Amino acid sequence: MVITAQVILALQSIISRETSPFSPAVITIGRVTAGTAFNVIADSAECSAPTRAIDASERERLLKRIAEVATAVASGYGAEATFQHIAGCPPVVSDVATAELVHRAATATVGEDHVDIAVPITVGDDVACFLQRAPGCYFLVGAGHPERGPVAPHHSAFFDIDEAALPVGVETLVRASLDVLG
Secondary structure (H helix, E strand, O other), rough: OOHHHHHHHHHHHHHHHOOOOOOOEEOOOOOOEEOOOOOEEEEEEEEOOOOEEOHHHHHHHHHHHHHHHHOOOOOOOOOOOOOOOOOOOOOOOOOOOHHHHHHHHHHHHHHHHHHHOOOOOOOOOOOHHHHOOOOOOOOOOOOOHHHHOOOOOOOOOOOOOOOOHHHHHHHHHHHHHHHHOO
């Protein structure tokens, strides 16, 4: 577990020290599995690390670095690390014209004051597969409710959607669809 902890800490430095802040990317250690009992030293550990980047070549670089760093850190402790790349979703790349259309629809739904043009975000979602086959875009509807307390990020165990945001998403999609259909 100590070696695993060191590998995890080293992997975090790939983003903080080797990745441009202008190229959003993330390596998330979402799961660690090790050991069989609380009083027995684990002889192996397994980590899952979803990796996201805006650019596909940057994601490939990150995956290569994960393998290199994990192997080097483990070797430094006299252990071995193996890396298995399981194909995940490609980066989500929205179509500019569709994003503009959805922006107009969202503005008509909630007003310009409530619509933000987001900086690129590292969305890893199966929507990416759809967007490789047809133009579309990924948009967020502001499903947090700050008045009820801190808004946890998506995929957090504490995320709690504000269901009042759902009609906003539906109306935005209907307006965009009607615009497309003329």
